[in-house]
Amino acid sequence: MATLQTTETDPLVIAGRMLHSRLLLGTGGFPALSLLAEAIRASGSELVTVALRRVDPSARGSLIDVLAQEGVELLPNTAGCFTARDAVLTAKLARDAFETNWVKLEVIGDEDTLLPDAPELLKAAEQLVDEGFVVLPYTTDDPVLARRLVDVGCAAVMPLGAPIGSGMGIRNPYNIALIREAVQVPVVLDAGVGTASDATLAMELGCDAVMVASAVSRAQDPVAMAAAMRDAVRAGRLAYGAGRIPRRTYATPSTPSEGLADFS
């Protein structure tokens, strides 16, 4: 029997960087930085996303300082970009600001659904890979697009389970499993997670990690939900490795019938 895997013996490796947590946390939506810090601790996440926005001279507290204090790595995103050009420029600015060549690439095609714009996404990914970035693209649950993104050199793919912030869970689990089969890089389920069981399902489908933002930050108790997500990802990973039993229509007794008493 194989030794029980732990987060120490079963790390997530993206572009050569080893992470012991398979949960990525978004920093958006937390009403206070102190709550964000608590949620980071409860989640066990080592990689958190940040956005790049205009400096607000009246802003209180420094997000960067809080994240440095928590000892997490930054994953800048290109949220709000609708063209490859804007996304590439934003990634370059983030590299200068945060001294990381990692980027969670988002190129949005529609304001209502915030779904990715596939052609622009692919174009931006190719340019950024050429510029030496480690690119983690937020993509649709399309296995063909995922493969194209990996073909141009993306270090991972981040398919959505459902639209950003929708909390609708994984709408097409078959496609997520197909993406896992289609590419050789880590698959990070991104967007759509509403509660812990969604994160577990992602891991059971073979995803290498899960990214959550709103599901934690907008929960009634974000810190408790962060802890729930930590355990959910761990449970799903273990279950995936353990190998589930096949689904059957009829019952299969778990108690042997041999030696059954005869009361007739």
Add this chain to the structure above:
Amino acid sequence: MIVVNGKQRKHGAGEPLVAVLDALGLPADARGVAVAVEGEVVPRAQWTTFSIPEGARVEVLTAMQGG
């Protein structure tokens, strides 16, 4: 005239970028800050030497919660 984060400023043209940072209350070595002028990154190593052209659009960005 220059435009900093969408707001017009009478002065600033011909001055180094650090002057704009200073006006925003940022030190010359501000961590987690990036600057674009006319849609091009101005690397932090050039903030003290880069002179802002007349009419330039300057974006001064930093980390915000998101994603």
